[in-house]
Amino acid sequence: MSVPAAYLGVILIWATTPLAIQWSSEGWGYLFGITGRMVLGALVCAILLQLFKPGLPWHREARRTYVAAGLGIYGGMLSVYWGAQFVPSGLIAVLFGLNPLVTALIAAVWLRERSLTPGKLLGMALGLCGLLSIFAADILLQGHAWWGVIAVLAAVFLHSFSSVWIKKVGASLPGLTVTSGSLFIVMPLFVLTWLVYDGVTPVQISAQAGMALVYLGVFGSALGFTLYYYLLKHLEANRVALITLVTPVLALIIGLVLNGEHPSLEIWLGSALIISGLGMHVWGDRVIGILLPIGR
Numbered sequence: 582m583s584v585p586a587a588y589l590g591v592i593l594i595w596a597t598t599p600l601a602i603q604w605s606s607e608g609w610g611y612l613f614g615i616t617g618r619m620v621l622g623a624l625v626c627a628i629l630l631q632l633f634k635p636g637l638p639w640h641r642e643a644r645r646t647y648v649a650a651g652l653g654i655y656g657g658m659l660s661v662y663w664g665a666q667f668v669p670s671g672l673i674a675v676l677f678g679l680n681p682l683v684t685a686l687i688a689a690v691w692l693r694e695r696s697l698t699p700g701k702l703l704g705m706a707l708g709l710c711g712l713l714s715i716f717a718a719d720i721l722l723q724g725h726a727w728w729g730v731i732a733v734l735a736a737v738f739l740h741s742f743s744s745v746w747i748k749k750v751g752a753s754l755p756g757l758t759v760t761s762g763s764l765f766i767v768m769p770l771f772v773l774t775w776l777v778y779d780g781v782t783p784v785q786i787s788a789q790a791g792m793a794l795v796y797l798g799v800f801g802s803a804l805g806f807t808l809y810y811y812l813l814k815h816l817e818a819n820r821v822a823l824i825t826l827v828t829p830v831l832a833l834i835i836g837l838v839l840n841g842e843h844p845s846l847e848i849w850l851g852s853a854l855i856i857s858g859l860g861m862h863v864w865g866d867r868v869i870g871i872l873l874p875i876g877r
Contacts, residue, residue, distance in 0.1 A: 596831035599670035604793035609783035621798025642752035650763035653743025660736035667729030674832030700865020711854030718847035756810030
């Protein structure tokens, strides 16, 4: 597989996923939308396992990896789908841009990594300022928007925690294997959650919702996660983190063009601060080293 093609694929999938989440939940509720996505994603993974035969080991490290990845999928997806009912799709992508910053903080605490360097701390401060700017937006005064933002932030934390847990387990598994194993574990949980809290099968399905659901099942779940784990295996973490510099802006534009979303000045400012924080997270230490050549 071409690394540049996988990189571009992840950017496009991540940028379009927030809007697809909203569209896929229209007319039948978010629980049916997310459950249908995971069932379809698991079926696609089963087919891909037969085609490419990467294996699906079940030893101790593999099981722990599947559970760790499953936590991010189950807890993170439930949170973001619920929150997507109340906040614009572009804002979801911007908030998920905090993922590398939160991951670095968790890794520093849990793995004792020396990830809290001056550049990364400055990046976190800028990200926090961006978050505060978003909290000042008028849109959060509407209905349950506050709860929607909190739910998306909970999803960011769970996704970051899951990533660090996978790294702590340290099992070197192919991306398709990790995606398949985790989806096979969480898919029944999604079905059970839908049966307990909803259980209503839609009578009518709009073309837009149906296409969004298929897109998320095939690309957002099966291929998206597989490409992401593939990049983590073949690229440095900093290069993978650059994806989060592009997707928020692209998602805001997609939401504006395709869904008529009009982010307020506070959201644009908060987005700029968060993206600047991500830039400092990636390049901050190098910039500080050039500006303050201590010890040279």
